[in-house]
Amino acid sequence: MNDQHLEPLRHHPEGRALRAEVDLARVARNLDRIQAASGGRAVWGVVKANAYGHGAVPVARALEGAGVHGLAVSSLEEGLELRQGGVRCPILVLGGLRPEALPAASASGLTVALVGPEHLGTYAQVLASHPLKLHLKLDTGMGRFGLLPSELGECLPELRQLAPWIEGAMGHFATADDPDQGFAQRQRRVFEGCLAQLAEAGIHPAQRHHANSDACLRRLLDEDTHVRPGLALYGLSNVAEGQALGLEPALALVAEVARVKTVPAGTTVGYGRTFVAPQPMQIATLACGYADGYRRDLGNRAVVGFRGRTFPVVGRVSMDYLTVALPQAEPVAPGDPMTLFSSDGGSPHSIERLAQLLGTIPYELTCALHRRISRRFFP
Ligand SMILES: Cc1ncc(COP(=O)(O)O)c(C=O)c1O
Numbered sequence: 001m002n003d004q005h006l007e008p009l010r011h012h013p014e015g016r017a018l019r020a021e022v023d024l025a026r027v028a029r030n031l032d033r034i035q036a037a038s039g040g041r042a043v044w045g046v047v048k049a050n051a052y053g054h055g056a057v058p059v060a061r062a063l064e065g066a067g068v069h070g071l072a073v074s075s076l077e078e079g080l081e082l083r084q085g086g087v088r089c090p091i092l093v094l095g096g097l098r099p100e101a102l103p104a105a106s107a108s109g110l111t112v113a114l115v116g117p118e119h120l121g122t123y124a125q126v127l128a129s130h131p132l133k134l135h136l137k138l139d140t141g142m143g144r145f146g147l148l149p150s151e152l153g154e155c156l157p158e159l160r161q162l163a164p165w166i167e168g169a170m171g172h173f174a175t176a177d178d179p180d181q182g183f184a185q186r187q188r189r190v191f192e193g194c195l196a197q198l199a200e201a202g203i204h205p206a207q208r209h210h211a212n213s214d215a216c217l218r219r220l221l222d223e224d225t226h227v228r229p230g231l232a233l234y235g236l237s238n239v240a241e242g243q244a245l246g247l248e249p250a251l252a253l254v255a256e257v258a259r260v261k262t263v264p265a266g267t268t269v270g271y272g273r274t275f276v277a278p279q280p281m282q283i284a285t286l287a288c289g290y291a292d293g294y295r296r297d298l299g300n301r302a303v304v305g306f307r308g309r310t311f312p313v314v315g316r317v318s319m320d321y322l323t324v325a326l327p328q329a330e331p332v333a334p335g336d337p338m339t340l341f342s343s344d345g346g347s348p349h350s351i352e353r354l355a356q357l358l359g360t361i362p363y364e365l366t367c368a369l370h371r372r373i374s375r376r377f378f379p
Contacts (some may be wrong), residue, residue, distance in 0.1 A: 017256030017287045017335075019374045022054050023343065026248040028066035030233050033245050038216045038227045042069035044092055044209060046230030048078055053293070053366035054234055054251055055375040057085030062379075063233070064089045070111070072228060076101050079110045092135060096145065099126050106130035111167065113137045115145040120158035127165050135168035136198075136205060140190040141183065142172045149194055156201045168207035169195060170228070176214035177238040184220050192222075217241035235343075236351060236362040249351060251366060253294075253341035253373075255286040257334050258321070269323050270315025274300055282326040288340055289320040293368035298322075301357060303349050305339035306332070310348055341365070 035043050045068045046052075051059035060071050060082050070090030073079045079091045096115030097105055099122040105112055111133040114123070123134075136159070139146030147155060159166070171191045175183045191210055198205070207225050213232035217239055221227065232242060235249035262282050269275040269283055277283075286304070290296040299317040303310035304324050314325040322340075326332055342349045355362045 017258060018292060019254055019376050020054070020369055021252045021254055021343075021376050021378065022058065023248075023250050023378045024058060024062035025379065026235055026250040026343075027054075027059055027062050027233055030235050030247050030250070031063055031066050031068060033247060034213065034216050034227070034229050034232045037219070037241075037245055038211070038221060038229075039219075041221065041224060042207075042226045044068075044070045044072045044090075044226055044228045045233055046072045046094075046212075046228060047082070048072065048074040048094065048230070049367045050371070052230060052234050052363060053369035055377065056081055057087070058375070058377045059233075060085065060087045062377075069226065072230075076105055076110070079105065080108055083108045083110075090133075094137075094145075096137070099123055102126045102132065103130040106132040111135060113145070113170065114147075114162070114166075117147055117151050117155050120155060120162065124158065124161040127162070131165065133167040134162060134165045135170050135207070136166055138169060138171045138191060138194045140171035140194070140210070141187040142174045144172070146171065147194075149190055149197075152194055152197055156197075156203075159198070159203055160201055163203045166203060166205050168209065168226070169198065169205040170208070171210040173210060173212060173215050173220065176212055176218060176220060181218070181220065184215070188220070188222055213237060213242075214239050217245060231363060234366065235345070236366070238361065243345065247345075249343040249345050251341060251351070251369075252339055252343040253288070253369065254337050254339055255288040257284045257332060257336045257338065258287045259285045259334060260326075260332050262328060268315075269325075270299070271318060272316055274316055275314040275323075275325075277325070280328050282328060282330060282332060283314070284324045284326060284332055284336075284338070286322050286324060286338060286340070287320060288322055289318050291319045292370045292373055293365070294322060294340060295358060295365070295368070297358060298354065302354060305342050305347065305349055306336070311338075 045063045050056045072092045074095045092111045113135045115137045137146035139148045209226040211227045213229040235247045265279045267277045296317045302313045315323045351362045
């Protein structure tokens with residue numbers, strides 16, 4: 001997906017000249033790499049939030065085809081979307097469910113994370129007629145979902161009733177990207193303690209998983225049977241180990257030049273007139289704005305790719321459009337494709353570099369890509 005070889009977008013089915021290009025072969029190769037880095041442990045691939053903006057069903061099916069153990073989503077709706085899209089492998093609903101939602105989850109063969117002490121008795125009653133597999137979430141230090149170690153003791157009688165359905169136990173690292181692994185090790189010890197307490201009560205989850213992408217890359221794996229990466233599957237990472245592993249970014253965001261004009265020195269561009277042309281130049285307007293997920297604060301900061309070179313985004317990014325400055329002599333015409341997010345991890349407009357520029361994380365940029373952007377998938 002080098003921007004020197006982009007096809008024009010003119011025949012876009014919805015007439016909107018903006019698309020995300022998703023390379024599913026890269027997703028499959030990233031799965032292989034992360035699984036190898038995790039010592040061959042089985043992978044629950046995290047595809048929540050529309051597969052981090054990449055497109056839930058095609059990504060899920062590609063991962064399934066590449067041998068993923070199962071897929072993790074955040075809600076019942078996301079799980080059902082995958083089943084309706086033909087996904088057959090195990091699907092784990094990370095966010096937990098109220099007891100009323102269990103019959104629908106059971107009917108679709110979903111696996112559910114048990115995220116707190118509420119409703120345990122009701123769960124046992126409902127599961128008797130609507131069986132499904134449970135993964136017991138333990139709050140080992142993330143401070144979000146999960147049974148606290150201090151709650152575990154009093155929940156053991158009800159958990160014993162649920163034991164036939166408990167397939168897994170899971171935790172979630174709060175600081176897997178931190179070079180200081182002290183807190184991560186503490187979470188590990190809490191996890192071990194909880195598992196020992198469960199074992200004493202006769203509850204032996206066959207699966208145990210605590211590692212997100214960064215924990216896989218940093219080998220914070222211990223006795224886990226499974227891992228639960230998301231970001232790395234999309235070729236992105238928060239830590240240097242991701243690059244060393246050769247992860248390949250799977251997504252490029254491409255927009256067509258909608259209008260191009262030559263302007264004299266002193267012309268101002270966009271809301272607030274934050275850019276003033278220092279000399280005569282060309283201004284290209286692209287059909288992508290903050291409503292699509294291209295952040296407003298990238299205006300006057302980011303670059304876009306065009307025929308192997310980069311050009312600055314000038315002026316404020318508006319709802320549906322952004323503007324790019326090119327030298328007067330640069331051949332550019334309406335319909336020419338430009339790359340807003342590059343799938344070359346080393347380029348200045350890669351998702352990781354743009355996230356750094358904004359002081360945020362790559363997840364935020366990809367998850368924000370609006371569903372109105374068409375997605376084109378390469379097998
Ligand atoms: C419970 C849980 N597990 C795993 C993941 C995957 O994390 P990452 O994308 O950092 O690999 C997430 C992501 O938010 C999560 O919430």
